[in-house]
Amino acid sequence: MTVQIKYCGCQSEEDYKLLIESKADLIGFIFAESKREVDPTKVNSWIQKYGKPKKLVGVFQNASLQRINDVISTVPIDIIQCHGTETVDQLKEIRDHSNKEIYKALPYSEHILKEIELYGKVADSLIVDSVAKGQFGGTGIPFSWKEVPNMMRKANALGVTCFIAGGIRPDNVSELIRHNPHGIDLSGGIEENGKKSLKRIETLERMIMR
Numbered sequence: 001m002t003v004q005i006k007y008c009g010c011q012s013e014e015d016y017k018l019l020i021e022s023k024a025d026l027i028g029f030i031f032a033e034s035k036r037e038v039d040p041t042k043v044n045s046w047i048q049k050y051g052k053p054k055k056l057v058g059v060f061q062n063a064s065l066q067r068i069n070d071v072i073s074t075v076p077i078d079i080i081q082c083h084g085t086e087t088v089d090q091l092k093e094i095r096d097h098s099n100k101e102i103y104k105a106l107p108y109s110e111h112i113l114k115e116i117e118l119y120g121k122v123a124d125s126l127i128v129d130s131v132a133k134g135q136f137g138g139t140g141i142p143f144s145w146k147e148v149p150n151m152m153r154k155a156n157a158l159g160v161t162c163f164i165a166g167g168i169r170p171d172n173v174s175e176l177i178r179h180n181p182h183g184i185d186l187s188g189g190i191e192e193n194g195k196k197s198l199k200r201i202e203t204l205e206r207m208i209m210r
């Protein structure tokens, strides 16, 4: 199976031009508190200017329905990624309210298989990401990938796609690919000086033969 690629944290018009020409399947924008947070109106202007050849993901963290509504009425995103401590009931409410696909990010821990079981029944896809120094999302730090095959087995049984995120870079992606994740999700690993880097994207895509 071909591994799906999600590049996240698109922060500028230059980033967007680069990412739509990459081999990514999905491009993510951060609408949560972060150094990568973007303004919905600006994001929409890039999409109007350069088109929308990829699926677009809006990343939120414990956002209100009002905030989600404000963003999706401005930006034509396809997927809402919930990257906080949202409950199963809140995910259902967000889906009913928005009519979008819902991705749920789960913090990697010893309880990850139980979390996959719980959220895999309601989310369209899952993203297992690292927690580091109290931060969840965009940490730049990988977790131990030896549990990845078990996670994929659990996700397969539930019929959901499961992405792996957190500190994936061109120099470590081959090791992760050996564990056969359904998808990979990167942000900092394809950046140089805070901007998405063509060189790093091309190197990464060569490593995974895309």
Ligand SMILES: O=C(O)c1ccccc1NCC(=O)[C@H](O)[C@H](O)COP(=O)(O)O
Pocket (backbone or CB within 6 Å): 007, 008, 009, 028, 030, 032, 033, 034, 035, 036, 059, 061, 083, 129, 136, 137, 138, 139, 140, 141, 165, 166, 167, 168, 185, 186, 187, 188, 189
């Ligand atoms: O990237 C952020 O700054 C961020 C902030 C708050 C919530 C989520 C965030 N990112 C979500 C993603 O999907 C990232 O791609 C993922 O966390 C991996 O980031 P990295 O470790 O930098 O590759």
